Structure formats: structure tokens, C-alpha cells
Amino acid sequence: MPYTSIYPVLMTEDVTTTAAFYREHFGFETVFETDWYVSLRRDRWELAVLEASHPTIPAAGRPAAGILINLEVDDADAEYERLVTSGPLEPLLPLRSEDFGQRHFIVAGPDGVLVDVITPIEPTGEYAGEGTGLPAGHDRSSST
Numbered sequence: 001m002p003y004t005s006i007y008p009v010l011m012t013e014d015v016t017t018t019a020a021f022y023r024e025h026f027g028f029e030t031v032f033e034t035d036w037y038v039s040l041r042r043d044r045w046e047l048a049v050l051e052a053s054h055p056t057i058p059a060a061g062r063p064a065a066g067i068l069i070n071l072e073v074d075d076a077d078a079e080y081e082r083l084v085t086s087g088p089l090e091p092l093l094p095l096r097s098e099d100f101g102q103r104h105f106i107v108a109g110p111d112g113v114l115v116d117v118i119t120p121i122e123p124t125g126e127y128a129g130e131g132t133g134l135p136a137g138h139d140r141s142s143s144t
Contacts, residue, residue, distance in 0.1 A: 007046035010064040017110045019049045025083060068114045076103045076119035099125040
């Protein structure tokens with residue numbers, strides 16, 4: 001069976017604030033909105049926000065926690081300047097280069113979901129030439 005779409009849905013206690021965070025800071029646009037669910041899109045990427053207490057959620061469901069969203073960009077330094085240095089966000093992990101092939105920083109969304117803003121770079125040290133800096137199937141030369 002072919003899939004027509006796959007995207008994360010963040011369960012939250014504050015749909016309005018969470019959706020606004022991704023619109024304001026990361027350029028997502030609303031494609032559908034109710035008071036309990038917001039569907040967001042940026043280019044071909046989708047993200048949804050859902051009220052955790054909505055009746056369609058089983059009792060075992062709970063608000064988003066332990067989630068890290070990777071946003072790959074052309075220039076992590078420019079995004080750090082825009083969002084942190086000149087912007088309102090506080091870094092949980094300051095901008096830095098990793099030997100495994102990333103230049104990145106991490107900020108937190110309203111519900112504690114971590115947002116890792118990444119630019120792939122060439123791996124160095126023990127990772128140089130091994131291709132271990134990216135998940136299998138990821139093309140370092142592709143644009144996102």
C-alpha cells in the first residue's frame with residue numbers, strides 16, 4: 001500500500017501557542033485550523049498540532065515529550081543569528097560544529113519539544129570519510 005503522506009503530530013495542551021511558535025519562528029503556514037487541531041506546512045513539509053485531551057486521543061496518549069525535531073537549513077549560522085542572537089529564542093545547545101558532520105543548535109518549543117536546526121558539514125576526526133554523519137539514504141548534496 002503506498003502512503004500518501006507521513007508527518008508528525010505534536011500533542012499539546014496549548015494548540016494556539018504551539019502552532020504560533022512554528023509559524024512565527026520557522027515559516028510554517030496554516031493549511032487547516034480548528035480550536036483543537038492545526039495543520040501546518042512549509043514547502044513540502046508538514047507538521048500538525050493536536051490538543052492532547054481531544055476525545056479522539058486514547059487514554060494512553062499524552063502531550064509531546066522526548067521529541068527532537070530536526071530542521072535542516074542551508075545556513076545554521078544565519079538561523080542562529082535570526083532566532084537567537086537577534087531573536088527571542090534561548091539556545092539549549094549553542095551553535096557548534098560536530099565531528100560527525102553537523103553544524104547546529106537546539107532551541108525548545110512551547111511544550112518542551114526540542115528543535116535542532118542543522119546544516120550538514122563534512123565529518124572530521126574519527127568520522128572523516130566514514131559517512132557516519134548522516135542517516136542511511138540521506139544525500140548530503142541535496143537541498144531541503
